[in-house]
Amino acid sequence: MSTSKRIAPSGVLLVNLGSPESADANSVSRWLVEFLSDPLVVPLPRWFWLPLLKWVIAPRRSPPVAKLYQKIWTANGSPLVAISADQVNALQQELNLRNRPFKVAMGMRTGTPDIAEPLAALVNECSKVTILLLYPQYATSTSLSAIREIEKVVGPLQTVATDQLTGGNQQQVHVICSYATDPGYIDALSQSVTRQWQHKRGEHLLMSFHGVPEKTIKQGDPYQDQCIATATALARKLNLESDEYTICYQSRFGRARWLEPATDKVAVELAQSGVRSIDVICPGFSADCLETLEEIALQLKQTFVNAGGSRLSYIPALNSSPEWARAMANLICSDTHSPQAGATQ
Numbered sequence: 001m002s003t004s005k006r007i008a009p010s011g012v013l014l015v016n017l018g019s020p021e022s023a024d025a026n027s028v029s030r031w032l033v034e035f036l037s038d039p040l041v042v043p044l045p046r047w048f049w050l051p052l053l054k055w056v057i058a059p060r061r062s063p064p065v066a067k068l069y070q071k072i073w074t075a076n077g078s079p080l081v082a083i084s085a086d087q088v089n090a091l092q093q094e095l096n097l098r099n100r101p102f103k104v105a106m107g108m109r110t111g112t113p114d115i116a117e118p119l120a121a122l123v124n125e126c127s128k129v130t131i132l133l134l135y136p137q138y139a140t141s142t143s144l145s146a147i148r149e150i151e152k153v154v155g156p157l158q159t160v161a162t163d164q165l166t167g168g169n170q171q172q173v174h175v176i177c178s179y180a181t182d183p184g185y186i187d188a189l190s191q192s193v194t195r196q197w198q199h200k201r202g203e204h205l206l207m208s209f210h211g212v213p214e215k216t217i218k219q220g221d222p223y224q225d226q227c228i229a230t231a232t233a234l235a236r237k238l239n240l241e242s243d244e245y246t247i248c249y250q251s252r253f254g255r256a257r258w259l260e261p262a263t264d265k266v267a268v269e270l271a272q273s274g275v276r277s278i279d280v281i282c283p284g285f286s287a288d289c290l291e292t293l294e295e296i297a298l299q300l301k302q303t304f305v306n307a308g309g310s311r312l313s314y315i316p317a318l319n320s321s322p323e324w325a326r327a328m329a330n331l332i333c334s335d336t337h338s339p340q341a342g343a344t345q
Contacts, residue, residue, distance in 0.1 A: 009101035011122030011129035012332055014087060015115060015146050016287060018108030019078035023069035029062035035110045040145040042254075072293040080289040081108070086320035087134075087287065087328075094322075094329040102332075109142075115149045123154060128172040130332045134286040136185055137209070137226035138163070138178035140216055147175060176331055180226035181233045184327030189230075189283055190237040191323050196315045202279040204244065204270055207231045209284045210291060211249035211258040224259060230283050246270075250282075250300075251291050263296075264303050271307035278304065281315040286324070288317045 020031035036042050036053050069078075076082040088106050095102040105122060107115035122129045131150060135142045147165065150173075151157055157167035157175060165175040179185055193205070209227040217224050231247045250263040263280075270278055280300065282292050297314035304312045318324035 007101060008125070008127040009103040011126030012091065012095070012102055012104045013115075013119055013122055013129060013131045014084065014091070014104070014106045014134055014328075015131060015150075016080065016084055016106070016108055016134045017142065017289075018110035018112075019080045019289065020066075020069060021111060022077070023066055023073040025062045025066040028066040028069060029058045031111055032058045032062060032065070038141075038145050040148070041141045068290060068294050071298065072290060078111075078289075079293060080287050081111075083287040083317075083319050084108075084134075087325070090320040090322070090325035091328050091332075094325040095332070098329065098333060109146050109149060115146070116153050119150065119153045123173065126172075128174065131173065131175045132328060132332060133175065133177050135284065136178065136182075136286065137180050137223055137230060137284055138221075139212055139223040140221050141212060143177050147177065150175060178222075178226060179331055180230045182327065182331060184323075184330050186230070186233045186237055188318050188321065188323040188327050189234050189281065192315050192318065192321070193234075193238060193279070193281060196279060196313060200277075200311075200313065202277040202311065202313060203275050204246065204278045205238075205240065206263060206266060206278055206280040207234065207245055207247050208250050208263040208280055208282050208296060209247070209259075210251050210282075211262070213254075213256040213258055215256060217259070227284065234283065250295060264300060267300055267304045267309070267312070268307040271304050271309035276309055277311040277313070278309065279313045279315055282317060285317045287319055292317055 018031075018035075020027040033054055036057070037050060039046070042049055042053075072079055074082060084106050088104050092102065092104040095104065103122065103126060105118040107113055107118045109115065119129070119131070133143055133146055135146075147157060151167070154167050154173045157165040157173070160166050163176065163178040165177060167173050212221065212223055228247060231245070235242075235245055246261070246266050248261050248263040248266045249259040252258045252262065267278065280296050282296060285292050292314065301312040301314070
């Protein structure tokens with residue numbers, strides 16, 4: 001009688017920012033406090049910022065923000081969380097085609113599910129764990145914030161390449177923290193655009209990335225360089241000339257100077273210059289969320305029309321598309337990853 005030893009699966013954790021549990025003001029207020037309490041997101045003195053956030057900012061901002069969430073909320077709850085669950089399933093199916101077992105889970109930097117519980121379970125059950133941050137471009141406020149949460153579970157992580165970290169017992173935890181020009185990622189973006197253009201193509205393409213304060217870039221954050229690298233690679237894949245697309249930045253918050261040009265200002269300028277139709281893709285968002293479904297597909301569309309434009313078409317995020325599932329699987333299964341500009345701090 002022969003016996004075979006069970007092979008422990010390789011674990012995979014997909015990490016994204018997260019979302020309020022529901023679209024009411026109380027839930028949004030709790031989420032804003034959790035999100036904006038992070039010193040990597042708002043680097044103000046704690047003694048000043050935390051009371052202001054809890055007693056002034058969150059109570060004042062939560063009702064209008066809740067109304068924005070209500071516009072996009074689904075029967076399955078938060079679009080981001082629901083799509084993230086679909087991404088887990090799509091990636092699991094893709095990895096099942098590979099020649100070794102995998103177990104895929106998801107964790108959110110804010111809200112539920114958190115990072116700690118699913119990561120601890122994977123570390124306990126799996127021979128090794130790969131964590132894929134769903135932020136293709138490295139930024140302190142997103143990527144490093146998630147890394148700090150991961151370190152609370154597995155201990156300090158060491159940089160082994162500009163886009164990779166390892167740590168944990170016997171170095172079994174591997175973090176992929178940027179992939180701005182990964183060929184599979186760029187190809188997935190390109191396919192999203194070409195699918196849209198098969199139906200109707202606008203006169204100009206906006207590549208809109210989430211903005212960050214200029215101060216963080218001056219302090220060495222590689223985020224803007226990586227956004228430009230992604231946009232350049234995508235434009236090359238689409239055979240675009242420089243005057244056929246614009247790199248821009250959305251979602252400004254607070255009074256600090258943020259990256260420019262601002263997406264809304266670019267849209268207005270295009271409309272006023274006579275451009276009647278534009279397409280918008282948000283390459284930094286791996287899953288559709290408030291910033292894409294409401295800020296771009298609804299708000300920006302109205303802004304463009306009000307300025308004289310006729311049609312704005314939002315190109316959906318990669319979400320759980322087969323090409324994105326395949327690209328994620330290739331990132332996870334690859335022994336080496338193309339280095340990206342900028343290491344973690």
